Amino acid sequence: MITIVPASLKDTEILALLGRLTYSESHGHFINNKEDLFKYNNEAFSIEKTKKELQNSNNLYWIAYVDKLPVGYAKLVLNTNNIQVDSKKQCRLERIYVLQEFLGKKVGYELYTTVFNNSKELGFKQLWLTTYIKNENAIQFYKKLGFEIVGDYEFMVNGKAFENLVFSKKINS
Template sequence: MIIDKKEYHIHGLNYVIRSAMQSDAKQLSGLRVQIDGETENLDREKGEAFIDEEDFKQLIKEDSEKARNLFLVAEADNKLVGFSRCEGNYLKRFSHKVEFGICILKEFWGYKIGKNLLNESINWADSNHIKKMTLNVLETNEKAISLYKRLGFEVEGILRKDKILSDGKYYDTVIMGRFLDNQ
């Protein structure tokens, strides 16, 4: 699905949140690899599960056409600095919900890009009568967990010792969900 773009001005940074376009595909491919290498908060290490330009073009096309998918990008200084996706499930028993995921360049943390991407996604979900949003977050990502709770998400479960990080230790994945307004 496509949404209208919105402009933000936070801590001296001007950025736009808008729907992903085909012309973003090449930049998204590189951006995803870079972000994966900047943090262990995500599932992938740098270069894992690589998505090339053509695959991103296909993903953007599908997400633009499907009513239960939303692919957003954050753009600052004429370059992409983050993105988020909501992906719906088309099995009837799961058609009421979408899964949310987000990636932001570390250099742009602190400008409320994540919060605004999530708010746009929540507004989209509410206006499209999607009953539930879900997400997974690493237990050590306390800022993200706090943000999700402030925006109405609650902890639904814990996947114990779900990920192994570079320190050789195992960490839990927190499963969170938000039942959207009108429930």
Template sequence: MASVIINKASTEDLETIQNVGRQTFHETFAESNSEEAMKIYLEESFSTEKIKSELNNPDSYFFIAWEEDIPVGYLKLNSGQAQTELQDDTSLEIERIYVKKSHHGQKVGQLLYDKALETAQSLKKGYLWLGVWEQNLRALNFYRKNGFEVFGNHTFRLGDDEQTDLMMKKTLVQ
């Protein structure tokens, strides 16, 4: 494997984020959800308008993992009012760490997580938090290994299916 570098994304990276987001979400969740629900979710969540709006939000941060000139994953962070739930000024949300299945086990997720941690520290945040599907054991193990603990849950809707996401957080030492 060639070395992976992490670069901050801009509006010029919109299509890359759309493509990586759709591919990785499909790879991870298609087996557990209906084809119709997946199609609608991917169209809505990765629409050009939605991603453009997110990229232009000053409280959201995107980073892309590149292996040479191939995007292999990305990270989306939210602070302030961009956070999906808590909207605590002392926190930073990891909304997405998405890695292509072809690169699972190659430390790309860890590199993206390290960038999230570095960003939280540079913004002087007190803690990181995220929501992760209770049945996504790979992700749960990854976050536990990195010091996250469950503090609650919320419902994530995919089509007509209500799924439970575990809310996890990691307190940062200042």
């Protein structure tokens, strides 16, 4: 059974570890230099950074559990505007990641639904996100959910640029 639970400071270690594992599983093969990946993970998913992000009230996290095991998470960032998105009331689905072994079992859909419903309840009009141009799984997933490409964006990993697409979806209220 899939359960989606809001995350708080007590979940720091789970989020840091899930963040690191799911990023390596899904993006590790795109990064040729494994040292770059290791450095990125150390910085992006350190306990300290994860704690700080959880303490920022603009960040909302959820953890997905399958039979009580944490297998995925999502991070929603409130009030973060992208000029390529058509609204002043925007929020960003910054991360939605599921462990490889649990892909294709609707965990991503349950996380997304929670994020979307919360964005709506909070009065946002557009939900946007970015994804790597070669991340075909995520691109198919977002298209299926009704997101449209509205622009592009360069994502940096240790000084190296990776071309990303910006997707957005209107939130009807």
